[in-house]
Amino acid sequence: MKSAVIVFPGSNCDRDLAVAFSSAFGRQPEMVWHKDVALPRGLDLIGIPGGFSFGDYLRCGAIAARSPICRAVVDFANRGGHVLGICNGFQILTETGLLPGTLMRNSALKFICKDVELRAETTASPFTNAFDIKQIIRIPVAHHDGNFAADDATIKHLNAQDRVAFTYTDNPNGSAADIAGILSENRRVLGMMPHPERLNDAALGGVDGVGLFKSLAQSVITA
């Protein structure tokens, strides 16, 4: 599998994500700078990492989503490419319009940095097929703006299409319908606030995040 990780000024989980990709796929991802206008050839998967791209100026992810490389990422997704956005990456994906809704300030207005429990709500996606349905996993969150907001019609639509990938068992941030991560309509774009790459190795204190990268390794190679 040929993957890439996009790097913005202020990204700080890009190398963690690169380690997760290379250990799951047996091949180093290409690191792509935000000013590049074209992606490396033959990519199967793009990761958009967590962090504070452009200092969270204006709105989290707003400026990154208008950077030159993001036009190429949107084209890649529209051609059926796989895209994983974690934390700030999820915020960027909603700002590009690849995923619906937006991430607002946490309802308690505090930055939250702790492990939370997630429920895998669907296994019918290339990101979640290695989990059991309704499996509970422990994954860290670290965000100030993770409060998923969308109108009722959008939430209904996401549920009807089985596009809620993960929910919180104990909602930490006020997200609508306890949503922690959602899929695009073609199920090849996932955005999630929690950080699976941070619990991806026993040396990091847990392996609950491994399932996500294992799912990708299984499904994208055979796609």
Place this chain on the structure above:
Amino acid sequence: MKVNVFVTLKSGVLDPQGQAVQHALGALGFDGVNGVRQGKLIELDLDETNAEAARKSAEDMCDRLLANTVIEQYSVEVLS
């Protein structure tokens, strides 16, 4: 041409920051504050000299970057 852009949350979107400010005003003894909604003021200085064109341009900026129309609305005020 100077243009002010006001970006605010749509009505119906919960504003926890505004609520916290309202609460703090109450704690300071400001009674009778029935609501606080927080937003942004963006001051633009444009080359454009035609007021209508400046307004159109600012609205285009709002649609494409300055506001997230999922939760925000905007208004444009052309000053000079």
